[in-house]
Amino acid sequence: MVWPETTKHVAQIMKYADENGIPVVPRGAGTGMSGGAVPLGGSMVLSMEKMNRLLELDTGNLTVLVEPGIINGRLQREVEEHGFFYPPDPASMNFCTIGGNVAENAGGPRALKYGVTRDYVMQIEAVLPGGDIVNLGVRTHKGVVGYDIVRLLVGSEGTLAVATKIRLKLLPLPEDVVTLLCLFTDLEAAGMAVSRIVSAKIVPRTLEFMDREAIKAVEKFNPLGLADDVEALLLIEVDGHAETIKKEAGKVADICMKLGADARMAEDDAARNRLWECRRRVSPSLYHLCPRKMSEDIVVPRDMIPQMLTSLRRISEDTGVRLVNYGHAGDGNIHVNLMVDRTDEEEYKKADAAVREIFKVTLGLGGTISGEHGVGITKAPYIGMEVKQRELGLMKGIKNLFDPKNILNPGKIFP
Amino acid sequence: MVWPETTKHVAQIMKYADENGIPVVPRGAGTGMSGGAVPLGGSMVLSMEKMNRLLELDTGNLTVLVEPGIINGRLQREVEEHGFFYPPDPASMNFCTIGGNVAENAGGPRALKYGVTRDYVMQIEAVLPGGDIVNLGVRTHKGVVGYDIVRLLVGSEGTLAVATKIRLKLLPLPEDVVTLLCLFTDLEAAGMAVSRIVSAKIVPRTLEFMDREAIKAVEKFNPLGLADDVEALLLIEVDGHAETIKKEAGKVADICMKLGADARMAEDDAARNRLWECRRRVSPSLYHLCPRKMSEDIVVPRDMIPQMLTSLRRISEDTGVRLVNYGHAGDGNIHVNLMVDRTDEEEYKKADAAVREIFKVTLGLGGTISGEHGVGITKAPYIGMEVKQRELGLMKGIKNLFDPKNILNPGKIFP
Numbered sequence: 103m104v105w106p107e108t109t110k111h112v113a114q115i116m117k118y119a120d121e122n123g124i125p126v127v128p129r130g131a132g133t134g135m136s137g138g139a140v141p142l143g144g145s146m147v148l149s150m151e152k153m154n155r156l157l158e159l160d161t162g163n164l165t166v167l168v169e170p171g172i173i174n175g176r177l178q179r180e181v182e183e184h185g186f187f188y189p190p191d192p193a194s195m196n197f198c199t200i201g202g203n204v205a206e207n208a209g210g211p212r213a214l215k216y217g218v219t220r221d222y223v224m225q226i227e228a229v230l231p232g233g234d235i236v237n238l239g240v241r242t243h244k245g246v247v248g249y250d251i252v253r254l255l256v257g258s259e260g261t262l263a264v265a266t267k268i269r270l271k272l273l274p275l276p277e278d279v280v281t282l283l284c285l286f287t288d289l290e291a292a293g294m295a296v297s298r299i300v301s302a303k304i305v306p307r308t309l310e311f312m313d314r315e316a317i318k319a320v321e322k323f324n325p326l327g328l329a330d331d332v333e334a335l336l337l338i339e340v341d342g343h344a345e346t347i348k349k350e351a352g353k354v355a356d357i358c359m360k361l362g363a364d365a366r367m368a369e370d371d372a373a374r375n376r377l378w379e380c381r382r383r384v385s386p387s388l389y390h391l392c393p394r395k396m397s398e399d400i401v402v403p404r405d406m407i408p409q410m411l412t413s414l415r416r417i418s419e420d421t422g423v424r425l426v427n428y429g430h431a432g433d434g435n436i437h438v439n440l441m442v443d444r445t446d447e448e449e450y451k452k453a454d455a456a457v458r459e460i461f462k463v464t465l466g467l468g469g470t471i472s473g474e475h476g477v478g479i480t481k482a483p484y485i486g487m488e489v490k491q492r493e494l495g496l497m498k499g500i501k502n503l504f505d506p507k508n509i510l511n512p513g514k515i516f517p
Numbered sequence: 518m519v520w521p522e523t524t525k526h527v528a529q530i531m532k533y534a535d536e537n538g539i540p541v542v543p544r545g546a547g548t549g550m551s552g553g554a555v556p557l558g559g560s561m562v563l564s565m566e567k568m569n570r571l572l573e574l575d576t577g578n579l580t581v582l583v584e585p586g587i588i589n590g591r592l593q594r595e596v597e598e599h600g601f602f603y604p605p606d607p608a609s610m611n612f613c614t615i616g617g618n619v620a621e622n623a624g625g626p627r628a629l630k631y632g633v634t635r636d637y638v639m640q641i642e643a644v645l646p647g648g649d650i651v652n653l654g655v656r657t658h659k660g661v662v663g664y665d666i667v668r669l670l671v672g673s674e675g676t677l678a679v680a681t682k683i684r685l686k687l688l689p690l691p692e693d694v695v696t697l698l699c700l701f702t703d704l705e706a707a708g709m710a711v712s713r714i715v716s717a718k719i720v721p722r723t724l725e726f727m728d729r730e731a732i733k734a735v736e737k738f739n740p741l742g743l744a745d746d747v748e749a750l751l752l753i754e755v756d757g758h759a760e761t762i763k764k765e766a767g768k769v770a771d772i773c774m775k776l777g778a779d780a781r782m783a784e785d786d787a788a789r790n791r792l793w794e795c796r797r798r799v800s801p802s803l804y805h806l807c808p809r810k811m812s813e814d815i816v817v818p819r820d821m822i823p824q825m826l827t828s829l830r831r832i833s834e835d836t837g838v839r840l841v842n843y844g845h846a847g848d849g850n851i852h853v854n855l856m857v858d859r860t861d862e863e864e865y866k867k868a869d870a871a872v873r874e875i876f877k878v879t880l881g882l883g884g885t886i887s888g889e890h891g892v893g894i895t896k897a898p899y900i901g902m903e904v905k906q907r908e909l910g911l912m913k914g915i916k917n918l919f920d921p922k923n924i925l926n927p928g929k930i931f932p
Binding site: 161163164165207213214217218220221230234236238240243246248250251253254257262273274275297301303305342343402404405430435469470471472473474476477485489494496499504515 | 579632657659660688719758761816884888903
């Protein structure tokens with residue numbers, strides 16, 4: 103394990119690794135969900151945690167230059183103090199690093215309105231396998247000179263290059279936010295609400311979903327006192343000008359109430375934080391209940407959410423695997439948790455069959471097998487279900503172009 | 518010249534071209550500004566104009582699937598009828614095709630708030646050199662399975678693959694728009710206004726700029742009756758909820774008036790269209806005045822606009838080349854027109870020296886030599902000023918991976 107402090111260190115390490123044929127695994131905080139930062143046999147771990155500075159806040163041009171080891175939540179707080187806004191907010195935002203976010207193209211609840219990490223990366227300084235330092239992208243909001251290598255690196259899961267500096271786009275901080283909690287006694291009604299809100303041409307900044315099992319898991323550790331007959335909840339936020347968002351929130355509440363929901367509005371920051379705490383604790387609570395569970399990250403077109411939820415219930419019944427679902431319903435992104443012990447051979451076999459069936463239905467509805475967690479190790483065996491041979495061949499060709507000796511994060515993405 | 522009507526036709530043509538070593542130049546409407554669609558010696562032109570259908574408007578999921586030959590303006594009108602919005606609006610929107618927009622990563626006035634073509638492309642069906650058909654990207658708003666080849670194709674200027682189907686993201690149509698025309702008697706004050714509006718955390722949807730020479734050129738063909746002492750104008754639009762945009766427009770007008778501007782608000786669609794007509798006619802008017810002019814497309818960080826305008830004036834005086842400037846000031850994107858006859862050897866030499874000086878200053882301010890026009894033929898000799906050897910090597914490697922025989926649009930981008 104090495105802890106570089108400068109770009110030059112990273113270049114020296116990459117040169118050494120290249121000359122000695124040692125695989126290198128770049129690592130931020132290790133919070134990723136698909137094993138991208140997990141070293142496989144004989145690898146050197148390149149921890150970026152000491153390269154964690156905010157180098158330049160460019161207030162005149164709404165950009166910020168950071169080192170990859172900076173924590174997402176720290177960056178958010180620092181720019182918010184100046185009235186700026188960095189939207190991508192993965193649930194692990196208080197621990198995960200921007201470098202890891204870039205490697206995985208991290209999303210988060212606000213992706214619905216504001217997009218994902220990819221939409222904010224303007225420039226990357228990176229070290230290539232072999233040790234060459236490259237500067238990619240532009241610091242302006244437009245630029246079309248040559249191929250877009252910046253966005254090729256975003257989401258490449260540390261397999262093509264090691265980012266050493268990252269320039270991100272910022273937005274002005276929205277004036278105000280309204281948070282709504284809507285409780286449904288019927289699961290499909292919650293799915294329907296998502297689809298109706300989107301069709302009503304309202305773009306909330308978040309539209310989060312938790313099913314009964316997810317709620318129960320959180321209630322165990324962080325009780326909100328929700329009624330036992332709640333089958334699903336939606337946590338919805340609209341932001342923008344104070345004058346208009348109350349009206350928008352009212353429209354959202356109307357849609358949910360017409361579908362039988364009980365809607366509550368968070369009136370202050372304390373109430374808002376309490377609602378969000380519930381959402382943020384889902385993942386840790388589920389690990390607490392079932393430490394070796396499997397976590398999937400499917401996405402379907404947003405209007406297919408009700409159909410997908412019905413299919414998940416059927417697959418759970420058919421395979422006998424307990425499923426807990428939550429996620430970013432507004433994006434069609436559902437985190438499906440298989441509550442099994444994946445180290446138990448019997449259970450793993452059953453779970454694998456369930457996963458394959460879930461992916462089959464997802465892809466049949468026009469979806470994808472990973473919305474924001476990446477492929478890493480855990481989804482590599484399934485990538486062929488979504489990406490065909492010729493397309494995969496192009497990706498492998500790109501990998502080979504950047505990393506002909508297969509030094510950088512080998513064994514990830516490609517089966 | 519061939520006019521395919523289906524993906525299969527394109528695949529057959531590409532296979533034939535590959536087997537016979539015939540270079541292929543994909544072409545939309547040929548409105549590009551850097552020569553990307555211009556065939557060089559011995560090429561077959563692959564016109565996409567007959568593949569111009571809108572295949573599917575997915576209202577539940579806010580996407581639209583089109584063939585590449587569809588005209589941008591037609592697509593905009595068709596989706597607007599259903600209350601949706603496709604923001605990218607190059608000045609040539611009534612003639613240019615979506616396929617060409619994707620190839621060049623086209624921008625336009627609304628890029629300031631809404632981003633460029635890249636930000637709207639979700640899926641591409643494409644034919645590779647050799648004739649293989651590939652399907653890239655996802656139809657959902659998130660997806661991180663494998664490398665992002667979709668965004669590698671966007672802006673690749675027809676050198677990697679031929680798009681045959683394109684799925685685009687749509688937004689809800691904004692409720693209302695206010696248009697402001699601000700006239701300045703001082704050029705630097707106009708540049709300052711741009712920077713102050715951005716710093717005030719207002720994001721107009723457009724913030725267009727024209728200097729005195731550009732205004733004079735348009736006045737000749739489409740008189741608006743602007744006073745002779747107007748040195749620059751800003752055409753500014755804010756959109757959103759009716760209640761809030763009047764207030765925002767008021768703030769923008771205040772900023773401009775404090776810098777000595779005369780501000781006029783367009784009260785209705787007719788007035789708005791008249792103002793825009795003036796902006797849209799700049800480029801044709803300049804060609805009318807000087808048919809063999811050279812057009813540049815620089816971008817600087819937005820707060821460097823005043824400094825860049827001062828430098829352009831100096832370069833014009835130093836080199837004796839008449840410059841006319843207009844463009845998307847909010848993005849820092851200035852279309853610099855060199856009013857020379859580029860076929861005259863003497864004039865070209867002077868102009869080339871001016872261009873190199875303009876690019877040097879632009880890059881020194883942290884800018885780029887092309888914001889939305891691409892590299893094509895005209896900027897290929899200068900690409901080395903911005904992109905270094907190692908980075909260019911990666912791009913050439915990607916070109917070689919997709920197109921090992923250099924069949925597709927050879928002679929473009931790379932010098």
